[in-house]
Amino acid sequence: MLLKIIFKNLIHKPLATTLSVSLLALSTGIISLLLVMQHQLEQKFERDLRNIDLVVGAKGSPLQLVLSAVYHVDAPTGNIPLAEVEKLKQMRSIAQVIPLAYGDSYQRFRILGTDTAYIGKYDGRLNNGRLFEKKMEVVLGAAVASNTGLQVGQRFYGTHGEAEEGEQHHEAEYVVVGVLEPSNTVLDNLLLTPISSVWGVHEHVETAPETDHDHGGHDHDHDHEAVDTMPHEVTAALIKARSTMAVMTLPRMLNETTNLQATIPALEINRLMKLLGIGVATLQALAVGIMLISGFSVFIALYNRLRERKYELALMRSLGCGRFRLFGMLLMEGLLLALAGFLRGLGLSRSAIWLLNNSAAQDFHFILRYDLISNEAWLLAVTLLVGMLAAFFPAVKAFRMNLSTALADA
Amino acid sequence: MLNTKKLQFAYSAQRKFVFPDLHCAAGDALLITGASGCGKTTLLHLLAGILHPQSGEILIGTTDLSKLTPSQADRFRGQNIGLVYQKPHFLAALSVYDNLLLAPYFGHKGSNSKDIRQLAEQLGISHTLKQLPARLSVGEQQRASIARALVNNPKLILADEPTSALDDPNCQAVITLLMQQAREHQAALVIVTHDGRLKDVVKNQIELVKQA
Structure with a gap:
């Protein structure tokens, strides 16, 4: 009442x-x-940061490097020679180096060249199919699969850059070999492929002028030869250090002695969150x-x-x-x-x-x-x-x- | 049913009232008249337990109202006293039925109260139960407020100028209804008014005089 x-x-x-x-x-x-x-x-x-202690990439804005290499929401700062990254692997204070090479995109989703350790880092599990083994093989993130409708066995062409309407690389055909389960991480929105796929596509573009699209099949042989002679580049590398001490000392050392930029993503994100x-x-x-x-x-x-x-x-x-x-x-x-x-x-x-x-x-x-x-x-x-x-x-x-x-x- | 002895009340040293002793048996009616300012409303509020007397006794049945604390008085009033005002007031947001229900609800009467529909039937307002009070005519409103005063089977019905705002036919109807209901429910009825029309209807009368 x-x-x-x-x-x-x-x-x-x-x-x-x-x-x-x-x-x-x-x-x-x-x-x-x-x-x-x-x-x-x-x-x-926090989830996407995982145990990435350091990000290494071309000189530029450290925040941009972190945003592009860890969260895939910004343009990369540039490329770095693969040889430099290989050198990092030899260093005793570094436990793991995962190279990342940005390739094309497919319907606004980024195609990322890397190795299978990247999937392991985010505990990615296959929903069906298998992990990539060879060049041009692609594993789809869960959101990519559901949004594009691509399935295992299907083939597609990448688009240059991130624009939906960008030019297509009609010569480079990817094939889907696996689809990941949803992981609530960046994996969901990526198409993952071996780094060699990215090199194949992009060095081709460099040798063949952009205006020349109608070349025939005979060009392909030529391109693949070129791949092996070009100095290989990657966009960035994610690094796991052996100790907290190493996390603190490595950036300074790398920034002073190499042409690379090394940055601690946790610090950058803190800065961003403060802003x-x-x-x-x-x-x-x-x-x-x-x-x-x-x-x-x-x-x-x-x-x-x-x-x-x-x-x-x-x-x-x-x-x-x-x-x-x-x-x-x-x-x-x-x-x-x-x-x-x-x-x-x-x-x-x-x-x-x-x-x-x-x-x-x-x-x-x-x-x-x-x-x-x-x-x-x-x-x-x-x-x-x-x-x-x-x-x-x-x-x-x-x-x-x-x-x-x-x-x-x- | 109602007996008062040597009742006194003072708003201040200057405004002091000494009231004559009142007696009203169950089923009877008592008319209290007087010019405005002579303490009619004050007396009514004393009888209702709304004001606390300076001295004297107010016996309703066997209860001495002057001995109760304010919250005990609230409770006693809710259970035993029905009040009818000059202007019928209701909770505007509630239907007439719910307004009638308020009396047993706030009076903690529970199932001891009357059947509201039956009461409404007796008072001729059963067709208004679902309406908001503002939609009723003045006569209907006054009858509804009488119904509210009767719901709890009160021992005492106090009416403050119940007919002053009404025209002759309605006045006649309301006073007849009040006296008849008081007789039927064996309640003492005390009417405070300056309405001269009631003097011919109610036999027991007391006139208050202005005190210096």
């Missing part, structure tokens, strides 16, 4: 209630969206501001209603409703408003995620999940607190109401 009274009271003034709930929903929605995005981005960055953090903090401050305003609007709405309802409250008292019950009832009203606002806010943030997933996800190869995160429990607590505070003063006023004068004034 009490809940019914509260509920009926709230919907009796739909405009005031809707305003309060909408403001609350807007603020909780924004905060929830920020929390979810931050949480999932951090998780993803992002400023933006997130600004938005959060904005959302907190909206939250305060919505709390204030709930307060005003309840306070105004109190003046209108003074006689109703007196009536309830005269029917035998105690002060504490009345007090609790008004508090509950604030809580219920806050709860409704919070639930709508959650709906809002999940709709926003859905929209993001449907528009931007294709460009970033990053699907946001919809599950609740623990920080949202805090958000709920804070929202309820705001609702309760807003209802507190009207409730106190009702509690201290003089029943006799209230009845006499009516």
Whole structure:
């Protein structure tokens, strides 16, 4: 009955209630969206970082190197000679070197030349087929397979660069030999192939001018000869060091003595997160501001209603409703408003995620999940607190109401 | 059913009221009249346990209202006293039926209360139960508030200017209804009013005089 009274009271003034709930929903929605995005981005960055101690690549921006070589979201800094990378393998302080060579793309998914250790690093498991063994054989990430519809045994041509509409290398035909299970890592969005495939395709382009597309089959023999004579290059290498000490000393050593750039991805990502953090903090401050305003609007709405309802409250008292019950009832009203606002806010943030997933996800190869995160429990607590505070003063006023004068004034 | 002795109340040293002793048996009606400012509403609030007397006794049945704490008084009022006001007031958001239900709900009466539909039938407002109170005519509203005062089987019905806002036919109907219901439910009925039309209807009368 009490809940019914509260509920009926709230919907009796739909405009005031809707305003309060909408403001609350807007603020909780924004905060929830920020929390979810931050949480999932951090998780993803951490998951993809794995045990990559160092990234080695061409000189340039260290952040760009990390973003391109570890997360595959930026253009590479350039190429480095394979010979230099081979030298790293000889060093005693280095446990593992995985070379990466960027090739073409297929329907916006990157074709990455590497060795099978790369798949092992992310615990990639085959869903069907086998790992690549020879040149031009390709293993698909799970998301690539589901988005492109490619299957084991199918053949396809790569596209130069990352653009969907880029020119196709019609001479270089890849064949799918395996498909990986979803791993929630970068593997999902990559087409993996031996490094030699990438060399084959790209050195061909260098020897044959880009305008010359209609050459016949006889050119191919010529190209393959060229492969073996060119100095081989890779884009970057992922390095696992033998000790923490080595992680700290290697970058400096490599940066000073070689033509390579070595960087610690964990540090770069921390730096990036800090930069992002400023933006997130600004938005959060904005959302907190909206939250305060919505709390204030709930307060005003309840306070105004109190003046209108003074006689109703007196009536309830005269029917035998105690002060504490009345007090609790008004508090509950604030809580219920806050709860409704919070639930709508959650709906809002999940709709926003859905929209993001449907528009931007294709460009970033990053699907946001919809599950609740623990920080949202805090958000709920804070929202309820705001609702309760807003209802507190009207409730106190009702509690201290003089029943006799209230009845006499009516 | 209702007996008061040497009832006194003071808002301040200057505004002090000494009330005559009242007696009203179960099923009887008592009319309290007087010019405004003579303490009619104050007396009614004392009888309802809304105000606490400075001294004196208010016996309703065997309970002395002046000995109860404010929250005990709230509870006693909810269970034993039915109030009817000059302007019928309701919770605007609730239907008439739910408004009638409020009395046993807040009065902790539970199943001891009357059947609301039957009561509404007696008072001729059964067709309004599902409507919001604001949709009712003034006469219907007043009858609904009388129904609310009766739901809990009260020992005492207190009516504050119940007819002042009504035209002659409605006034007649409401006072008849109040007296008839009080008799039927064996409740003491106390009416506070300056409405001269009631003086011919209610035999027991007390006139309050303005105190200096």
